[in-house]
Structure formats: structure tokens, C-alpha cells
Amino acid sequence: MKTDGGTAAAKRRAGERAATAVEDDFVVGLGTGSTAAYAIDAIGAAVADGLDVRGIPTSFQSRQRALEAGIALTSLDAVDRVDLAIDGADQVVDDPGADAHGALIKGGGGAHAREKLVDATAERFVVVVDPSKLTARFDRSVPVEVLPDAYTVVADRVRDLEGEPTLRSAKHKDGPVVTDNGNLVLDCEFDPIDDPGHLAATLSGIPGVVEHGLFVDLADTIYVGLEDGVDVREY
Numbered sequence: 073m074k075t076d077g078g079t080a081a082a083k084r085r086a087g088e089r090a091a092t093a094v095e096d097d098f099v100v101g102l103g104t105g106s107t108a109a110y111a112i113d114a115i116g117a118a119v120a121d122g123l124d125v126r127g128i129p130t131s132f133q134s135r136q137r138a139l140e141a142g143i144a145l146t147s148l149d150a151v152d153r154v155d156l157a158i159d160g161a162d163q164v165v166d167d168p169g170a171d172a173h174g175a176l177i178k179g180g181g182g183a184h185a186r187e188k189l190v191d192a193t194a195e196r197f198v199v200v201v202d203p204s205k206l207t208a209r210f211d212r213s214v215p216v217e218v219l220p221d222a223y224t225v226v227a228d229r230v231r232d233l234e235g236e237p238t239l240r241s242a243k244h245k246d247g248p249v250v251t252d253n254g255n256l257v258l259d260c261e262f263d264p265i266d267d268p269g270h271l272a273a274t275l276s277g278i279p280g281v282v283e284h285g286l287f288v289d290l291a292d293t294i295y296v297g298l299e300d301g302v303d304v305r306e307y
């Protein structure tokens with residue numbers, strides 16, 4: 073799991089605060105990454121105190137974390153609703169004057185396909201971040217999960233869109249990162265991303281793309297962990 077000591081306390085505050093939104097009998101989407109992990113731990117602590125919830129993990133990592141935390145697990149095909157999803161983000165557009173206000177880039181850990189499925193299904197989607205994730209406009213690459221057979225074809229289409237794709241490499245294995253779904257990830261630089269909504273729709277339309285990390289018009293609330301508290305923003 074990614075860690076960055078300087079912001080760990082802020083991430084913890086955001087995650088723990090979001091966990092307080094979980095109510096008895098809820099079905100909860102459990103996000104991936106270092107910030108969502110704090111929410112999972114806090115939900116687990118509440119379960120130990122008697123809270124009755126079921127979690128839907130968004131990755132191998134969040135499943136493991138939830139099992140360790142003692143949260144009962146379920147799956148989308150076994151429930152008729154997801155009450156709340158709590159998830160992290162790699163970047164959040166924080167500019168009330170911008171159309172993309174509240175849009176996210178996710179997928180730094182390659183989990184964005186299942187995350188988007190669960191987060192978009194939830195009645196309420198809460199994002200947990202530290203202040204380093206806030207930006208006036210996106211300036212980091214967009215992860216695009218692709219079928220293995222499709223990576224060169226999708227890379228060509230991304231170049232047609234004036235993007236610069238890089239096949240994500242594994243740190244502790246020769247070769248590419250393989251997602252929990254058995255696919256590859258292209259990290260795509262677009263400079264600049266003027267219209268995240270338009271880019272999101274365009275990427276979704278490329279054959280071979282499984283899912284991309286632009287989450288536009290999905291977040292309902294963003295919890296920003298601060299030095300001394302949590303800033304709650306509704307969208």
C-alpha cells in the first residue's frame with residue numbers, strides 16, 4: 073500500500089470521519105488505497121462495537137483489509153442496493169467556478185474499474201483525501217485499464233487524442249502491471265485536460281478500454297482531512 077508519512081494523519085482524519093456516515097444495516101462500498109484503508113479500519117472498529125453492515129470491496133487490497141477488520145462481505149449480485157461508498161482519489165478538481173468541480177482522477181493503484189462500478193452504484197459516494205489531492209485543474213495522467221490484446225490499439229487512439237500513453241510497469245515483477253481483473257493499464261498524459269467530461273466519454277468509447285480513471289459527476293461529498301479537522305464539501 074502507498075504511504076506518505078506527511079499526510080498520513082490527514083488521510084486518517086478523512087477516512088475516520090467518513091466512516092461515521094455508515095449506519096446500521098448499510099451495504100457499504102469499500103474503496104481502495106491508503107486513505108480508504110483508514111475508513112475500512114474505522115468501520116471494522118464500529119463493527120466490533122455492534123454495528124451491523126456488509127461491505128463490497130473494490131479490490132483484492134480492500135477485501136483483505138476488510139477481512140482483517142472483521143467486516144462481513146458481500147457482492148453486487150447479492151444485494152439490491154449499495155447505501156454508501158467511501159473511496160480515495162488521486163486528484164480532485166477544487167474550483168467552484170469550473171464545470172469539472174468535484175471531478176476525480178482515480179486508479180493510481182489500478183483499482184478504478186471496480187471502484188467506478190461500486191462508487192457509481194452507491195446511493196451516496198463519499199471521497200476521502202488529504203489536501204495534496206486538491207487541484208484547480210487536472211495535471212496528472214489518466215489511468216486507462218485495457219484488455220491485454222488491446223493495449224497497442226488503445227495507445228494509438230490515445231495518441232490520436234494528443235495524449236501520451238505509457239504502459240504501467242510492475243515494480244516487483246518483470247513486465248506490466250496486471251490488474252485484479254487480468255488487464256493492463258495505460259497511464260495517459262493529456263496536457264491540458266480542458267474538458268474532463270468530454271475526455272471521459274471519448275475514452276469510454278474506444279474499443280478495448282475496460283474503464284478509465286476519470287470520475288466526473290459521481291462524487292456527492294468530499295472529506296478533506298486537515299491538520300486539525302476535516303473539511304466537508306457537498307457537490
Ligand SMILES: O=C[C@H](O)[C@H](O)[C@H](O)COP(=O)(O)O
Nearest residue numbers: 105106107160179180181183
Ligand atoms: O486505484 C486506486 C484508487 O483509485 C485509490 O483510491 C487512489 O489511488 C487513491 O489512493 P490513496 O488514498 O492511497 O492516495
